[in-house]
């Protein structure tokens with residue numbers, strides 16, 4: 001049997017597919033979820049089909065740095081072999097978390113960064129980390145000033161895209177610092193999930209005209225599943241391909257500046 005895998009947002013569309021596939025492959029799964037009821041129903045459905053599966057649920061709210069720290073304390077000492085930073089959100093409007101961070105950045109970036117940094121000492125030497133990014137990353141840029149957006153800088157998709165791009169840059173810097181780890185990026189494409197509801201008047205229209213053309217969660221999980229079983233490092237998994245991280249994202253000095261600024265903000 002292979003080692004434990006931690007999946008954030010394992011109660012969601014893509015996360016639940018990955019949890020099921022990992023359990024089917026005989027891997028012990030830790031579902032790191034903020035909504036225990038939703039997580040339990042996903043776990044129960046998997047167990048109904050795979051009665052021998054080893055699946056635990058631990059609470060994790062990525063919008064709270066205290067919750068991230070509590071999660072890491074609760075994980076136990078047994079090393080684990082993979083972390084899938086899958087959870088994500090697109091806030092409709094500007095709001096701050098209890099830590100004073102903009103919510104989209106907190107959930108898609110600061111929470112996963114803190115989680116990953118705190119978990120590294122508990123990882124097997126060549127553990128895999130897969131970070132979920134988005135095709136929206138290619139349309140924005142991010143710098144130190146973007147990490148704490150002011151209300152006037154906020155836009156629903158723009159802030160989400162910048163948070164995902166910050167996560168991509170964090171992954172590249174982490175790969176430089178921890179070359180033993182197999183750190184890869186997964187881009188699911190546009191997937192038929194809650195994530196594509198914008199909470200706007202046009203949602204019902206989009207449900208008819210747009211949603212049917214989006215990928216299924218099963219298909220959207222493909223790049224992450226490939227990354228989670230790949231021997232590769234520092235690659236970008238999208239569709240059925242595994243490529244080098246696109247050159248438009250190569251800027252080690254910027255990655256380093258963001259790393260340093262992030263450490264200050266989350267007091268690492």
Ligand SMILES: NC(=O)c1ccc[n+]([C@@H]2O[C@H](COP(=O)([O-])OP(=O)(O)OC[C@H]3O[C@@H](n4cnc5c(N)ncnc54)[C@H](OP(=O)(O)O)[C@@H]3O)[C@@H](O)[C@H]2O)c1
Nearest residue numbers: 009012013014035061062063087088134190191193194195
């Ligand atoms: N769908 C797309 O088109 C698309 C495209 C590019 C990238 N992605 C990325 O793919 C990943 C999975 O998205 P999905 O499409 O499967 O969406 P989803 O079904 O909405 O799943 C999102 C998951 O994140 C969890 N989550 C949200 N806020 C959280 C928080 N504060 N703390 C902990 N967990 C939290 C959700 O928990 P609850 O169940 O409690 O809400 C849910 O389990 C996300 O990172 C997303 O950005 C999606």
